[in-house]
Amino acid sequence: MSQTLYNFKRIHPVPTSSDFVDIVLSRTQRKTPTVVHPGYSIGRIRQFYMRKVKYTQETFEEKLGLIISDFPQLDSVHPFYADLMNVLYDKDHYKLALGQINTAKNLITNVGKDYVRLLKFGDSLYRCKQLKKAAMGRMATIMKRQKDSLGYLEQVRMHLSRLPSIDTNTRTLLICGYPNVGKSSFMNKVTRADVEVQPYAFTTKSLFVGHMDYKYLRWQVLDTPGILDHELEERNTIEMQSITALAHLRAAVLFFIDLSEQCGYSIETQLSLFNSIKPLFGNRPTLLIMSKSDAKQLEDLPEETQNMIKEIENSGAAKLSRLSSYLDTGVMETRNMACELLLQYRVDTKLKGSKIKENLNKINLSMPKKRDSVQRPSFIPEAVIGKQRYDMNDPNRRILERDIEAMSGGAGEIDEDEERIIKLAKSIRTKKQILAQQSRLKNNVNRPKVTNKIRATKLTAQNFADKLANKDNLDTINNTASNLLSTSAKRKRSLSVANKGLGDELARMGTNSGAQFEQRAVSVSRSRVDAGLKNSSMLDTVMKKHAKVQRKSNLLAKRGESDRQILTKMPKHLFSGKRGNGSNDYR
Incomplete structure (x- = not known):
């Protein structure tokens, strides 16, 4: 893992030893052939079991190799992460666990190779099967011995996935100091992080990362747990995380002290901690930040304490700053000061490095020297000046x-005819819009449409009375009524005959729903009679053909869209060959 930004969340979970064996053997069973018979040639039997052993060996190697490659190697990662993992997990225990996994991988490889070599000389199916069984048993035994190592690595993976992703080379502000001096409050003010803030010590127990923008650059702010002033050997795991960050990260150090002593530690004790860990700062830019300035100012302290703080500034060990996260005073000023110091420090570091010499040799800065005393002012052509600005009073300017x-x-003089045409066109457009809206309203009205023939003869009550008073018209109405009655009687007789024919047809077809079909046949027969069928026999013939054609469609109509369609009920590859009862697998 040579990259500078580490993402430990990508490490795959580590199964337990028993789960490991189950996963590998189950995969072998699924991915390799499962049927072998004594009648096969001995070469085919050997290949069958050799394939089983070889596949199991390769699967174990793949899974174990993935574990070894996923976990960071302490010798190849950044020293900050190497020391942090040593603090959190104990470097020796971590290396021992990974070494045992690597040893198990090599042992499984040797077991697989040895038993594949023995299987080449197997003389029967029984002997080959026993060799395969012994090979897989030995591999499973090796894995079960790694129970503790696998469990430890899974715990390490779960803890690593919760660590923040810290870029070790980017612009970083590192916040440190005694517990409960206002470090996390400042972090929440200048970044988008949300670190827990409580009025008691050691609220922050691990490293927290926040990000901010300054001068269009992305900055990283690191909040560390509180540190106490005692020997290095006596510091616990929480404090050692801060010490590790101070020792390895190239960042601007912001050391917080509480002048009000509300954190529970005196100013002298806090300054003593600053002096004891000052060697870790190196030459990096350092700020001594006096927090909680709303409670007490530097001028309110005794003169002796003021001299101790000012001496740190005069010696060049750190620059002083004061802020109050409660009143939001001095927060942004402190942030800007720290960012500027770090930017200048990074530039100076690059100038002192060895790479800058290679780049400076490629840069040549030419400075012209004066050859005489003639004044040569700058000259800008008029064409260029004309493109930039125009003086409307200049007679020599170009025509626009x-x-x-x-x-x-000019733009204000328009011909009278042209103005009249514009007004006329505007009125025409307005009239067209009105007509279009009226047309839409007419079409939207829900009323029955009257034909032209009925519109032509306007029927009124008086006209209807006059026609009824005429004797000839009354005779015509009576004749029309008698004709309609005779026609309806004929239609009833024809429908009864048709229904009788359909009933006979249903009896021959064996349909149980005769009543429903008879009701449906009435509507069908009426349409056919209106279509011009001669008699009931012709209708009977038509209905027979109609039922025959619709038979397949009726069967298919019983199936919905979600039902499975099985085109072949008995596939040949599933129902052919010699197999015993209950054996339906084929490979």
């Missing part, structure tokens, strides 16, 4: 489009 328009009479 607005000048041409002014020469033609």
Whole structure:
């Protein structure tokens, strides 16, 4: 893992030893052939079991190799992460666990190779099967011995996945100091992080990372747990995380002290901690930040304490700053000061490095020298000046489009005919819009449409009375009524005959729903009679053909879209060959 930004969340979970064996053997069973018979040739039997052993060996190697490659190697990662993992997990225990996994991988490889070599000389199916069984048993035994190592690595993986992703080379502000001096409050003010803030010590127990923007650059702010002033050997795991960050990260150090002593530690004790860990700062930019300035100012302290703080600034060990996260005073000023110091420090470091010499040799800065005393002021051509700005009173300027328009009479003079045409066109458009809206309103009205024939003869009550008073018209109405009655009687007789024919047809087809079909046949027969069928026999023939054609469609209509369609009920590859009862697998 040579990259600078580490993402430990990508490490795959580590199964337990028993789960490991189950996963590998189950995969072998699924991915390799499962049927072998004594009648096969001995070469085929050997290949069958050799394939089983070889596949199991390769699967174990793949899974174990993935574990070894996923976990960071302490010798190849950044020293900050190497020391942090040593603090959190004990470097020796971690290396021992990974070493045992690597040893198990090599042992499984040797077991697989040895038993594949023995299987080449197997003389029967029984002997080959026993060799395969012994090989897989030995591999499983090796894995079960790694129970403790696998469990430890899974715990390490779960803890690593919770660590923040810290970029060791980016611009970083490192916040440190005694517990409960206002470090996390400042972190929440300048970044988008949300670190827990409580009025008691050691609220922050691990490293927290926040990000902010300054001068269009992305900055990283690291909040560390509180540190107490005692020997290095006596510091616990929480404090050692801060010490590790101070020792390895190239960042601007912001050391917080509480002048009000509300944190529970005196100012002298806090300054003593600053002096004891000052060697860890190196030459990096350092700020001594006096927090909680709303409670007490530097001028309110005794003169002796003020001299101790000012001496740190005079010696060049750190620059002083004061802020109050409660009143939001001095927060942004402190942040900007720290960022500027770190930017200048990074530039100076690059100038002192060895790479800058290679780049400076490629840069040549030419400075012209004066050859005489003649004054040569800058000259800008008029064409360029004309493109930049125009002096409308300059007679020598180039002619613009607005000048041409002014020469033609200007924008305000319009011909009377042209103005009249514009008004007329506007009125025409308005009239068309009104007509279109009226047409839409007419079409939207829900009323029955009257034909032209009925519109032509306007029927009124008086006209209807006059026609009824005429004897000839009354005879015509009576004749029409008698004709309609005879026609309806004929239609009833024809429908009864048709229904009788359909009933006979249903009896021959064996349909149980005769009543429903008879009701449906009435509507069908009426349409056919209206279509011009001669008699009931012709209707009977038509209905027979109709039922025959619809038979397949009726069967298919019983199936919905979600039902499975099985085109072949008995596939040949599933129902052919010699197999015993209950054996339906084929490979």
